[in-house]
Amino acid sequence: MNRHQDAQGVVLTGYVSCVDDAGPPPLSRRTGHYNVQRSRLGVSGDTPPYWRSGSQDSLDELALDDYWKEVEIIHHSADPETQEEVQLRVADEGEQEEAWLMEAGLATLFDESASDGEDGMVLLSTLTRTQAAAVERRVETLNQTLRKRSKPYSVPNVRDIFRSPPAHHTKDDDATSRECGEGGKKETTSAGEAQGVGGRAIPGSEGGAETETDINLEVSFSEQALSYKEGSKVIQPVNEADDKLPDFKLLRDKTGTTKLGDLSPSDMKKVRRLVLIEMSALFDTAGIELKTHKPLKIKVKETGLFGVPLSTLLEQDQKSIPGTRVPLILQRLISHIEDEGLNTEGLLRVPGVSARVKAVCHDLDVQFYEGFFPWETLKQHDAASVVKLFIRELPHPLLTVEYFSAFTSVLKFPTKKQQLQALNLLVLLLPDSSRDTLKALLEFLQRVIDHKEHNKMTLNNVSVVMAPNIFMFKGFRRKITEQQEFAMATGTANIVRLLIRYQNLLWTIPKFVITQVRKQNTEDQRKMNRERAMRKLLKKMAYDREKNNDKPDRSSEAEDGIIRVQAPQFSKVSMAVQLTEDLQASDILSRFLSQESSVSMKKEELCLYEIGGNIKERCLDGETYMKALLDLNPTAEWVIKSVQR
Incomplete structure (x- = not known):
């Protein structure tokens, strides 16, 4: 890959979507790449100390052989004649x-x-x-x-x-x-x-x-x-x-x-x-x-499946299935791999046959939306190679240009807890399309690891193989020394390891942020009340209350520890619930389903929502203690609806 730098910014050379017919280099040469790199650096025997720089984990367990094999496969898959130069620049001072x-x-x-x-x-x-x-x-x-x-x-x-x-x-x-x-x-x-x-x-x-x-x-x-x-x-x-x-x-x-x-x-x-x-x-x-990087505008594909921006791809998908949040091609590839079985040895690590993968790319581009692609002929290793190719072929990285340097800097934090806190915030900052796609990918990778007894793909193995596909996105290759490249290899593999291992923690919005949102909403409510008073709407509101005096007095009920739960979606006008210290949101859902025999939905498909007061709308965790939440938001309304995600 060509790498150079000009006065305006770092020029990055990218990769193309389909692999070369000639196939990857011989296994013996790819296997030796790792040792050749060490030899060039004068490294022998023990692991060099800088491999552990930026990470608090022992990297001796990381199979970096697989990392460099994957890098060579990626390099070999690039077509020099169709490579595209992409510029990223650091924002000017101020x-x-x-x-x-x-x-x-x-x-x-x-x-x-x-x-x-x-x-x-x-x-x-x-x-x-x-x-x-x-x-x-x-x-x-x-x-x-x-x-x-x-x-x-x-x-x-x-x-x-x-x-x-x-x-x-x-x-x-x-x-x-x-x-x-x-x-x-x-x-x-x-x-x-x-x-x-x-x-x-x-x-x-x-x-x-x-x-x-x-x-x-x-x-x-x-x-x-x-x-x-x-x-x-x-x-x-x-x-x-x-x-x-x-x-x-x-x-x-x-x-x-x-x-x-x-x-x-x-x-x-x-x-x-x-x-x-x-x-x-x-x-x-x-x-x-x-330092925040910004992508300069580049010409990107507007049709097809590979090398297309996520936003464009989702617009295409939503024409077929409204509300699609994860690209259909990625969903279908993952589903195919799982349907065929996750026990395939070396899944994700063993590359597919390059000629077949190239043919699959072409056929999917032509036949996917028409429903004519012969999925029964797609082999496991080929499908896994297409998944990796799809991720690295995105014209902008899955982790975004804006926050890419922040992700790569996470391991500079002194403790793993702080690293996870930083990753949590960065995941929350990702655009919806990137975040939803990342979530689907990480969940799939965890399911692969769950079958490690058969496929021999541990957390380390999967992290090492996926790191270059996530971090060596289309257009990324900075002019760095080989020593820096080694440090990047171990660092990015560890970041992927954290993303997979602790993914269930990373999609959580911290309570201190929710608390700050509640305070802002309280101030917004005060402002709204002042505006209403200026327009003399309070008088009309009082009149409406008198006109509807048959409605229960929520404030007095709340003081007695009683809430009114509504389910207008299911014709439930109101259900009075006496709160106790141990009553949880899931208990209210269970009571609702026991009383509404006509509702065919499962408990997992329903959610009790907190609406109004100091929050606009919030789907409650089933383990929410309702009395504690009522104390926090005494003027909220409580509504049962189907889960809106």
């Missing part, structure tokens, strides 16, 4: 800060005419000290850039904003303030516990003190990182085999765990802004600098 502030919903801090003025001020009022510091840093950098340019500027001193008096506190947001503390902030002790107003400790778990394998979602990750930094609390690297990786778990919260897909679009917009700020604060606190 440009990166402006783009960041706009994406975070804080454009008003450098542009008074921006439309996010009041919303931005509400957002600022919910930030933790580390999040506020991240905003301050970028505003100050932008200020300095404008001064250097000798241009007029009106960027305010953001510290003055954070010193503004707190918003008027009313009884309506007592529940939110109990979670956030004053100003939405929580302080962390050296033990990692959060403290609310007045120093009241918020327990990390119901079962006792937080351990090193507990992931606390109540306290900002960047605040937790600050406690590590201030207390010099760094866990030394531990050598462990993949089957002995720590069993991290999320600390259970009585108000329920929130997963991606559980919230309304309007609340998810707030989540994304907060997660961007939190991610930046986490990297800032750890002293890890990030």
